[in-house]
Amino acid sequence: MTPSKDNQINYMNIGLMALSAILAYFLPFETFLLAYAFLGPLHYLTEISWLHDRNYFSKGKYDFLVLLGIGVLLSYYAFARDFNVTEDFHRYFSEANLFNKLLVLAFFSSVLFVLVKNLFIKIFAILFLFVLISGWLSPESTLENSSSTTIFALTSLVPTLIHVYIFTGFFMLYGALKSRSRTGLLSVGALILFPLVLVFFAPVNPKNNYLSDYGKSSYYANGDGFFSTNISILDHFDIIDDPVYTNKDFIDFVKSENFQNGNKANKFISDDKLSLLIDSLSKIGSSPYLIQNQPVNSGVEVDNLLFLIDQNGSLLEYRNKPIPCKLIIGYHKEKYDPLVFFSTFGIMLMRFIAFAYLYHYLNWFSKTEIIRWHKVPKIRFIAVLGLWLIACGLYAYDYSVGLSFLFFLSFTHVLLEFPLNIVSIIGIGQESISIFKQGFSKKT
Numbered sequence: 001m002t003p004s005k006d007n008q009i010n011y012m013n014i015g016l017m018a019l020s021a022i023l024a025y026f027l028p029f030e031t032f033l034l035a036y037a038f039l040g041p042l043h044y045l046t047e048i049s050w051l052h053d054r055n056y057f058s059k060g061k062y063d064f065l066v067l068l069g070i071g072v073l074l075s076y077y078a079f080a081r082d083f084n085v086t087e088d089f090h091r092y093f094s095e096a097n098l099f100n101k102l103l104v105l106a107f108f109s110s111v112l113f114v115l116v117k118n119l120f121i122k123i124f125a126i127l128f129l130f131v132l133i134s135g136w137l138s139p140e141s142t143l144e145n146s147s148s149t150t151i152f153a154l155t156s157l158v159p160t161l162i163h164v165y166i167f168t169g170f171f172m173l174y175g176a177l178k179s180r181s182r183t184g185l186l187s188v189g190a191l192i193l194f195p196l197v198l199v200f201f202a203p204v205n206p207k208n209n210y211l212s213d214y215g216k217s218s219y220y221a222n223g224d225g226f227f228s229t230n231i232s233i234l235d236h237f238d239i240i241d242d243p244v245y246t247n248k249d250f251i252d253f254v255k256s257e258n259f260q261n262g263n264k265a266n267k268f269i270s271d272d273k274l275s276l277l278i279d280s281l282s283k284i285g286s287s288p289y290l291i292q293n294q295p296v297n298s299g300v301e302v303d304n305l306l307f308l309i310d311q312n313g314s315l316l317e318y319r320n321k322p323i324p325c326k327l328i329i330g331y332h333k334e335k336y337d338p339l340v341f342f343s344t345f346g347i348m349l350m351r352f353i354a355f356a357y358l359y360h361y362l363n364w365f366s367k368t369e370i371i372r373w374h375k376v377p378k379i380r381f382i383a384v385l386g387l388w389l390i391a392c393g394l395y396a397y398d399y400s401v402g403l404s405f406l407f408f409l410s411f412t413h414v415l416l417e418f419p420l421n422i423v424s425i426i427g428i429g430q431e432s433i434s435i436f437k438q439g440f441s442k443k444t
Contacts, residue, residue, distance in 0.1 A: 010183035024354035029215035039361035041391035058113035071412030110418035164360035177431035218399035
């Protein structure tokens with residue numbers, strides 16, 4: 001590619017960042033939702049196709065099958081959760097914390113796929129990694145790990161914001177350093193600058209923040225949407241000042257018929273501990289109380305429990321995770337509406353999320369001449385367009401349905417991209433060393 005063409009693409013990308021920032025400023029929730037629903041599926045399909053033609057940037061021809069297999073397992077778990085099927089599988093997956101274990105395994109295995117060619121070494125190393133990760137993320141260590149930002153980043157942010165923002169930045173930086181493009185470096189600087197201005201310097205007036213009914217309902221998506229993602233980020237980084245659930249809320253929940261029936265069938269908590277919990281919380285009154293590392297009565301500790309219920313109070317699943325009761329999804333959702341949709345921090349966070357996701361997609365489609373993702377067999381291209389139209393139809397029909405049926409595609413494309421992310425990180429290091437030794441001159 002000629003330098004002038006490269007410069008044109010980089011300047012266009014800076015313009016796309018400006019467009020993403022403007023839309024994220026005025027309509028943060030709607031911008032994200034529309035980008036995720038209608039640009040996202042086309043991005044997943046075309047990127048997987050592009051990665052496939054490049055052997056997923058792995059040394060081995062079949063390395064990608066490990067990542068694909070993990071994607072299938074995680075997607076089946078999500079499907080079982082959303083549609084209440086194969087409850088035994090779902091319960092075992094939850095109690096063993098397999099979702100997080102397999103996600104982290106996929107990320108670290110990708111390092112092996114990029115660096116190691118020998119099949120037996122990779123098999124042994126992956127098994128060894130799984131043993132280490134299983135111990136690190138074991139259910140017994142959940143309380144200790146709950147405050148770890150490293151684990152939160154690996155399990156919650158890597159497949160979301162790190163994927164769409166940090167890894168996009170790495171991909172852009174690697175390309176700029178490899179081609180010795182000054183305008184490429186300028187675009188990387190703009191990627192850093194725009195969110196800083198958008199989040200920290202652009203005025204925020206929660207009272208005048210526009211939010212459509214579509215934006216609010218689709219972001220929650222009957223409990224299947226991204227509502228809880230915002231809460232978990234705000235909570236983990238201590239941006240939530242006050243817990244919004246009281247003892248009365250929790251007591252009403254554990255006394256409910258739905259919970260009582262579920263507890264009898266699944267033995268979430270023993271009868272004596274349940275009685276102790278209700279009695280102890282009743283004595284505290286209606287003051288805020290979080291079931292996270294909290295002693296009850298005379299030093300007797302109740303299991304750290306989280307019950308996921310729907311907006312009608314029906315028990316959906318049990319997770320043995322020591323996170324605050326305030327993160328129960330769908331339980332008194334209205335208490336979190338002001339925080340997620342109409343608070344200063346909530347809007348600042350959503351602006352960043354909307355910018356990161358929209359530009360992530362636009363950046364991909366703007367690189368047609370560079371990475372040539374569109375150069376595929378005609379039949380495959382038609383299949384991609386057909387699947388994309390079906391995906392758009394699902395989201396248009398019901399956002400929650402779209403999220404459920406597109407989970408495999410959206411999450412698996414993240415896993416399959418891990419080797420490329422590792423290649424970008426290694427490439428940045430190699431090119432930086434080369435520039436340090438030889439200067440920022442065009443490579444011959």
